[in-house]
Amino acid sequence: MDRKEQLVKIFPRNIKEIFLSSSLDFKRLQEIRLRINRPIIINYNNKEYYITKDGQLEKNGDRGYIVSRNEMRETMEFVSSYSLYAYEEEIKQGFITIQGGHRVGLAGKVVLDGQGIKFIKYISFINIRLSHEKIGCANNVLPFLVGKEGIKNTLIISPPRAGKTTLLRDIVRQCSNGNDVIKGMSVGVVDERSEIGACYMGEPQNDLGIRTDVLDSCPKAMGIMMLIRTMAPELIAVDEIGTKEDIEAISYGSNCGCSIIATIHGNSLEDLEKKPIIKEMIEKKLFSRFVILSGNHSVGTISHILDEHKNIIYQ
Amino acid sequence: MKLIGSLLVIVATTLMGAYYSNKYKMRIKSLLEMYRMLQMLSGEIEFSRGVLGESFLRLGNRVAKEYQVFLQQLSYRLAEGNGQTLEENWKQAVEEHLHITYLTKEDYDLFISLGEQLGYLDYEMELKTISMYMDRLQLKISNLEKEMTTKCKLYHTLGIASGCLFVLFII
Numbered sequence: 001m002d003r004k005e006q007l008v009k010i011f012p013r014n015i016k017e018i019f020l021s022s023s024l025d026f027k028r029l030q031e032i033r034l035r036i037n038r039p040i041i042i043n044y045n046n047k048e049y050y051i052t053k054d055g056q057l058e059k060n061g062d063r064g065y066i067v068s069r070n071e072m073r074e075t076m077e078f079v080s081s082y083s084l085y086a087y088e089e090e091i092k093q094g095f096i097t098i099q100g101g102h103r104v105g106l107a108g109k110v111v112l113d114g115q116g117i118k119f120i121k122y123i124s125f126i127n128i129r130l131s132h133e134k135i136g137c138a139n140n141v142l143p144f145l146v147g148k149e150g151i152k153n154t155l156i157i158s159p160p161r162a163g164k165t166t167l168l169r170d171i172v173r174q175c176s177n178g179n180d181v182i183k184g185m186s187v188g189v190v191d192e193r194s195e196i197g198a199c200y201m202g203e204p205q206n207d208l209g210i211r212t213d214v215l216d217s218c219p220k221a222m223g224i225m226m227l228i229r230t231m232a233p234e235l236i237a238v239d240e241i242g243t244k245e246d247i248e249a250i251s252y253g254s255n256c257g258c259s260i261i262a263t264i265h266g267n268s269l270e271d272l273e274k275k276p277i278i279k280e281m282i283e284k285k286l287f288s289r290f291v292i293l294s295g296n297h298s299v300g301t302i303s304h305i306l307d308e309h310k311n312i313i314y315q
Numbered sequence: 316m317k318l319i320g321s322l323l324v325i326v327a328t329t330l331m332g333a334y335y336s337n338k339y340k341m342r343i344k345s346l347l348e349m350y351r352m353l354q355m356l357s358g359e360i361e362f363s364r365g366v367l368g369e370s371f372l373r374l375g376n377r378v379a380k381e382y383q384v385f386l387q388q389l390s391y392r393l394a395e396g397n398g399q400t401l402e403e404n405w406k407q408a409v410e411e412h413l414h415i416t417y418l419t420k421e422d423y424d425l426f427i428s429l430g431e432q433l434g435y436l437d438y439e440m441e442l443k444t445i446s447m448y449m450d451r452l453q454l455k456i457s458n459l460e461k462e463m464t465t466k467c468k469l470y471h472t473l474g475i476a477s478g479c480l481f482v483l484f485i486i
Contacts, residue, residue: 077401
């Protein structure tokens with residue numbers, strides 16, 4: 001099933017027809033936003049457009065197709081395969097991953113219970129972020145991460161939307177498959193927010209390689225421990241670390257002989273050192289490579305790579 | 316000749332009475348099967364928390380033959396993503412694949428209305444909705460069972476009596 005078919009399946013009849021009749025190249029489509037009684041807005045080729053009833057792209061919102069309450073409800077039925085109850089855990093987190101690895105972000109009336117968010121009802125805002133794999137985007141980085149014993153513990157530092165997960169995904173894929181730079185190894189991925197593998201019914205929708213095991217929707221600290229005990233990975237990959245528990249689990253994993261690759265939000269190493277927990281982790285030399293991404297250029301652009309002594313080894 | 320003709324008429328109306336009596340009993344049996352199916356569906360949702368399409372497919376192998384095709388076809392419809400809501404798919408699957416002659420229009424309407432409720436509810440509400448339909452079904456079955464002896468006797472008696480009356484009238 002191609003990208004277009006996967007996507008239009010989640011829309012009610014009228015919206016489905018609009019996308020089918022449009023001449024959009026779905027590979028360049030980044031985002032579709034549906035808001036109740038508001039026009040559909042799409043992000044195409046890094047630009048925002050409205051889409052009209054006959055599938056034309058418009059800069060003027062007056063001609064944009066307006067989404068009704070009923071269409072919103074039907075979209076949720078299709079997104080959840082007619083079973084909203086089966087996605088309660090995902091809805092609590094604010095998103096559902098659909099076939100193809102596309103992420104459907106949700107907002108509406110939040111229902112709370114004693115422990116936190118119980119459910120989101122009257123879902124009235126939907127943001128569909130289309131999954132984009134960049135096969136080969138780690139080609140330039142990988143040689144700097146490989147040592148005699150295999151892959152070095154690496155921390156990818158990046159501002160939001162600069163491509164840290166995309167880069168991590170490609171590193172995982174290459175380490176798992178193996179190539180001229182690195183021998184194939186078993187990789188364990190703890191995918192707390194389903195962003196790395198974008199699993200749909202347990203199956204990764206993104207290519208993570210042939211020797212990769214994925215713990216989907218599992219808290220990072222818990223998942224690292226589980227993987228070490230059960231799947232014996234040589235490399236563990238996690239996205240967006242930051243809590244004390246994450247750091248402790250990474251430290252445990254590292255002591256067990258596993259290599260770790262993680263990502264973290266930040267602009268630079270100095271920026272991260274302002275946070276006490278992260279500073280301690282850096283000082284303990286838990287990571288030997290720091291890959292800093294640049295948020296100013298296209299997704300996945302490397303600003304520089306540092307070693308454990310904070311020396312620049314690539315710029 | 317007259318005697319043979321009269322006997323044939325009485326046998327025919329008696330059989331008709333027996334047919335209606337049997338139909339009544341089979342209706343109860345079909346409703347009980349429907350109840351059992353909803354019970355299993357509720358269990359599937361409660362314990363596996365899988366999507367409805369998968370549950371219907373699994374249930375299709377465990378329910379009585381009369382509901383099997385309906386569940387399987389409904390599951391295929393949901394999987395193909397035909398752009399129709401659960402309500403529409405459910406109704407069409409009932410109309411096309413659920414042909415139980417013993418059920419009345421009222422029974423069908425009750426079953427169709429269940430499809431209007433499922434698909435967009437949270438876990439608790441989904442289970443409560445199915446449970447509510449099971450209660451309604453249970454009540455219907457209890458009422459039918461209470462009247463079964465009387466009604467069945469009535470059908471048999473009416474069958475024989477109408478035959479005799481017809482014969483008397485003609486002779």
